[in-house]
Amino acid sequence: MRAENYEPKQHPPSHEYELNFGPNHPGIEGNYALKVKLHGDTVVSARADAGYLHRGFEKLMEQRLWIQNIALVPRICVPDPSPMEVAYSMAVEQLCGLDVPERAQWLRVMQLEMSRITAHLFYFGGHAATTGMYNPMFWGVADRDLVLDLFEELTGGRVYCIYNMPGGVRRDIPEGFLDRLSRLLDYLESRLPEYDNLFFTNHVLINRAKGTGQMSQHQALEWAVTGPNLRATGLQCDVRRDDPYLVYDELEFDIPVEQGGDALARTLVRRSELQQSIRILRQIIQRLPSIKGPIRAPIPNPLAWNVPAGEAYVRLESSKGELGWYVVSNGGQKPYRVHVRGPSSMHAVQVLENLAKGSRLEDVAQIMFSLDACPPEVDR
Amino acid sequence: MKEFPVPVQTAEDPSVKKQSGNIFSNVFDELVRFAQSRSLFMLHYCTGCGAIELPPAMTSRFDMERLGIQPMVTPRQADILLITGYVSVKTLKRVILTYEQMNAPKYVIGICSCTVNGGMYWQSYATAKKLNDYMPVDLYIAGCMPRPEAVISGLRQLMEKIKIGEANSWQDYFKRYDYYLGNQQRLFGETWQTPTDIIGESKHYSLHTPETEGEHTRLLELHQRPLEPLEMRLGLSEKTEDR
């Protein structure tokens, strides 16, 4: 902050005042800021201010080997890191023309869906906490921890798994893992009614969430809203179905849709998605033992690996929406250019600003959390 | 979890301090320190990715509240500033402001390797590499990212330090303000200024040492518009000015 900013000038004779949501504010997700101009308790304008989590990933990746970057990529989205490494691996595989063994593909889907469950459980807690109800937060995070335990068993990492590498996955599942996963899924399903009673059918919550941050289908398409937020406006649109990757076309699952387009609809869509993820995981538990084969395609010496020149754009469905990875190689040992399209780049900036405008001060935090905006994806 | 040595020179040896005064005040001091160690409010500020392991540490599974640790919203209310992971330069400015606004005794814990040396972002132009250049750090909890158990274990260690009266690094910020300010100015430019008057505060709380002021603070005086507190003023005058 520069000294001249403390030089007083005339105060604007305006009836509006400014509030800063964040970066140090419980009403903001992560380290992010929203500068809000208010009149009374009505938001006149909101302006997103990012960059608090900026690390220059894209620059960093240009300076590291293809294989080194695997460790870097999950950190782009902290609450839901697994899709990042899968997407990066898939992009490199496309560049090299590597064929990923089927078992690896199934394992990746398993990882992605488990990650989706963790992200959605986290989301429920966050959304509830913005409205002053902390129980779902406490329960959700604790239940999420059980999934993280399985991650740890599978990959060694609780949050950042670094499980994938170009060509496949690093390890096969340990002994008895699928049983434990199955038991966990049973447990999560048995918990859902409790969450319903506490959270999803809570009258006060419905009162607050209904109509909050409402967008129409047209607006959602115009602002490039993707993922559950788009499905909450009634559009059945899912990358897993429209542009299938890995083995999603072999799996049976529904694409849940809500019509409201508001915070409540967005929450309910995620609740149904949680059930769908459980369903997908159940199918994986059933199918995985029958799929034999290697878990990784052979790759050249990773420390001197010249990936053929070319480009690849990989899309996949993370828990927040459409995740896009654009990777360019000029045939060197390091990527020439990596560009990440985090779904929150749209949700946390343009959509949030537009939805917050005209809403009430009480709703701002709820809108942000209900969009499940993830600031590190914006900042990169 | 590993504790890195921190370049903090605690001015008084705490063992000396303990023996001064009469028994009554010793007991009182013990009580106060005990209460301070058993009631830690940490600031709700997610500076980086390590923040994702704080909710598990706080919630049902690991339950920090049984140690008397609970999250607080604004820097005024908080005791602990958890730097959870890398701090980008933009965040670092806010972190410094936040740190200066907190009420002492205040403790800084650097969680994740990035606070120690930049971690895997060591090449990044956007993140600070060494937190203790910019503010005194009480404790580092290394790891990428440390598990909730590690965080809690680190906090327990901090509690021990507070209990025996060793967690005094906050005084260092007042006593060697010039050093910290110099590092801040090097990164943010010479016109860097926070609205907090550290020199005035160090005098007010008698923590002023020769090292508090120096070439960097002189630079500050050069640029700074003094932000004196608004004292109540009784500027009465009997001028018959009719509007």
Next chain:
Amino acid sequence: MHIGLGELLIELTLMPLVAFIVGMLMVLMMRRVGARLQRRVGPPFFQPLYDIIKLHSKETQISHGLIHDIGIIMAVGGYIAAETLLPVPGMNGIAEKGGLITLLYVMMIPSLGLALGVGQCANPNGSIGISRALTAMLAYDIPFVIVMAGVAFIYGTTNLVEVINIQQEGGIAAWGAVQMPFMALAGLFALQGMLGKQPFEVYVAPAEIATGPMVEMGGKYLGGLFVMQCFQLYTASVLYVTLFLGGGENWLFLLLKAFAVLLIPISIAFLFPRFKTDDLVRLMWKWPVLLGLIGLVLINYR
């Protein structure tokens, strides 16, 4: 009942002290109950005390001016005074010299003090918090005033000592809750609002206004608010017990009743999100007022 001045002075010292200790226990209970509902262990037994000691022993603290200081003094002092107007077993303090109306107005002084202190902080978050707190006060005071009128009609007095005597002489059948169940129910709503717990926690609202009034409070300022919270829990629950549950025959019963009463709002608080301010006012002006008015009609045609 005439007592000597010395005895009165002892009462006047003891009443706030007891209130403070019981209040801390209530804070502890609140946090423990919350923890249990969240499947946690919860804080240790002396946690409220640790917090208060810690906050008062901060070595640097900031003030935004004299009114900031005075506000906190008023907030704590007002409650200390209010405790002496609230009769407890064996101690009447100056309850007979004030009565219910005075108690209610004295209880507004802490709010005013807090409002002053927060106002001086020059932080809009705090100002919004106060504006919401005052709005909430307007909301829950209307049912509460109806309750108060009902109490005055049914007991024929606004003197709390007499209120207790009448109830205790008549046994459980003379309790306010039996005599006027609708009023007691309306009173519960008002109690929830008075304590400012979810779903009526509009003025702290961390995710919206960063804890509102507490935003610039640190050290002893926040400590004062913690002390105030102890008093607040105590006063609200004991007042409810006094009006509706026959006061305390002895300390054991008083505490049992008070903790039981407090358990209701606390349990509700952890299961609900907060309302928006206008929804809160709407709710408060609808159901509790309706209940209160039915109660009034019943009292009139008894």
Next chain:
Amino acid sequence: MNALDLLLLTSLGTVLFSVVFSASLTGRMLLTMLYAVQTVILFQIDAGTEMVSSFGFEIFNHALGLSFNGLSWFFALITLGSAFFAAWYGLNQQQKLLHVGLSANVFSMLVLLSAGDFLSLFIAWELVSWSGVLLMVLGKQESLVATLKYITYAIAGGMAVFAGIILIYSWTGSLAFNAVTENPLSLSQYGTLAILLIGGFSVKMALLPFHLWQAEAYALTSGPASVFLGAISARMGLFAIVITMMHVVDLKTLDSIFLIPELFTFRDFLIWVAALSIILPTYTALRQNDARLLLAWHGIGQGGYMMLGLLMYDQMGSAGGLLHVFNYASCQAILFMSVFSILHRTGTTNLNQLGGLVARMPLSFLAMLVGIIGLAGLPPMNGFVSKWLVYRSLLSDGMAIVFLASVIGTLGTILSVYKLMHNSFLGQLRVEHEHVKEAPWSMTVPMMLLAIIIFITGVMPGISLELVANAQSAIGLTPVDYHLGGVVSANSAISGDLDMIWVVLVLFSGFGIAAILFLSAGKSRRVHQLDNYAGGHFLNANNQYQYSDNFYAGLMHIIKPWYRYSFKWFEGAVVSFVNLAAVFSRSFFNQAHMLIWMLVVVTTVMAVAII
């Protein structure tokens, strides 16, 4: 020549003095002293007994007399006190009209207070009405508009009163105060008189629905004038209503006039008018963004409490109502003084363009703090005592709903006075007010004196209750059972005493203990207002970091639609009616004879007056 004569003569002398000498500062100081002298003379009059002036003259064979009793004494004290403080506060004001107007007002009010029969009452009433104009026109253009509105209302009210008095004369053949009590009338006649007299007087009192003129007329003028007008002027209406209820239609009669048979009497109607007069203006005040208007609207609302207390007509209620006149006058005076010292220093009373002035004008802040605590009726200031009395009386009478209404009014008062104080004195100090100074001594000293009075009469309400008791016995009520610290209510339906000395003692020892705790907890340091939490951001000097406009936004979402039903429609209807009449009269004038035109005008005016 007794003390009353002396008082009236001195008052007249003050008017003359002000005409000649008010241009100089010394003259104005002497003028202030003269009000003090008048007060001293007032204290020579025994409040307990009735004193008849030796002045008197005959008109139409009616002896017009002037006399003083406890009630007059009580109101006279408040009048003179307000005038004294207003004059002191206005020492630096060079407008001659202000000082002439002030003294003329005091004189006419004293005459009104000492009126001995209906005719002198009416004459004095008109004097008061017209002298009020002198004080209202001192502001800018907007005050002229407000004054015109006032004149319209005052004429209508005066006409109604005149009609009532003519009716009394025609029915009883006498204009003496005891005319009606000695010649009982029929119920319908009583009803007509009640409508005309109470309606006419309540225009001045600004009871609903005649309240629309008052706020602008009182607020937008010069400071000392506002102080005086706000403190006492409207209470002359209350005095006249009390006189009416004493001599023409007493409450028993009012209670036997049924508006809805067996359900709703005239008295109930008046009680509801009073209750609504509390609520509606108070919540109108809540929406004001000008500090002066906010206070003036409160003046209207507080009038409702006085009316309510008097309509209870029991020991406690009437005591509360009368005591509230005194308490309210002191609080309103100090609040207006504080607000006008802000205006004096910053040039604005727009609440959205102020803030943080406590650091620059601490004495004005203190004055406002005392004033708002008093106005909101919180202990330990005097407003609490009178409101307590009114509440107790309402509870004793079993009027739960009216009680609720009055508490809603109090809550609205608390909300709006906090807004007043927060937006002007607390919060962020605006950059352009960085170098504002405290108001001059001539303004702060009267404020401080008033603050002391408010506090003392709050702690020891016995002092003011003695005066109230005299006034009560003058009306013919049992005086309230008071002692120095408060009241005893042994013989009312609901028991419960009040002893302010104890309450305040305990309150202050509570503060003391809290202060010891607070001060022993280590030292704190003042910080600049920019060193503030802003979500981790840096505040800069150009940020509007103050929440002021639409302060109760959450509440407004609910009650905003209700403001549509304010009484503007009533005024609008009257205006349309008059316009219509004017159009008619013009066409008549064009076609018909002069005489017809005159006739139409007279009937129109009468019609308006009766409405």
Next chain:
Amino acid sequence: MEKPIHMEYLLNELANIKVRNERQRRMRLDVPSKELPAVLELLKGRAGFMHLSAISCVDWIDENQFELVYHLWSNQVSTLVSAHTRIERDPGVYLSVYDLYKPAAFWERDIHEMYGVFFEGSPDMEKFILTEWDGPPPMRKEFDSEAWVNDHFDWQNYRPDWLQEIEQEGGGIAILPDEQRFSRKAEE
């Protein structure tokens, strides 16, 4: 997978465009910079490419060019089109497609601060992520991040006293501390 037939017609209307079908549901267009807006408009209007997934910028420093890649998705034809165009590095000015695609505002703003490419007609070219950054646009290839870091930051002291004691006693690691990257600054 074959291109949908109407896409074929659509693309035939445009000259100067190279079309390559790279993989399943992926199509690469190389468009001259002048014609890109027209192509996008056609794609949006005629083939339902409603969804602008991202705009990527690649800095081809050797050719002194920036490559802008517009990733468009259409649910109707289930294809992702990557429209590539190249602009000169100097002065690095291009047209905004904000009036076609609202999300373009974010990406153009992002490219502006990361590469310094100015988009004419974009609603907001203010800094967003790098508001407090004074240096050159960091994503350009010529910006050396590591050098900047060495200029502005100190490294943690990796040789605490107790480690030096070990070294004095002949222990420790073989590489001299001066040669360790992290020790460099600390020693100065």
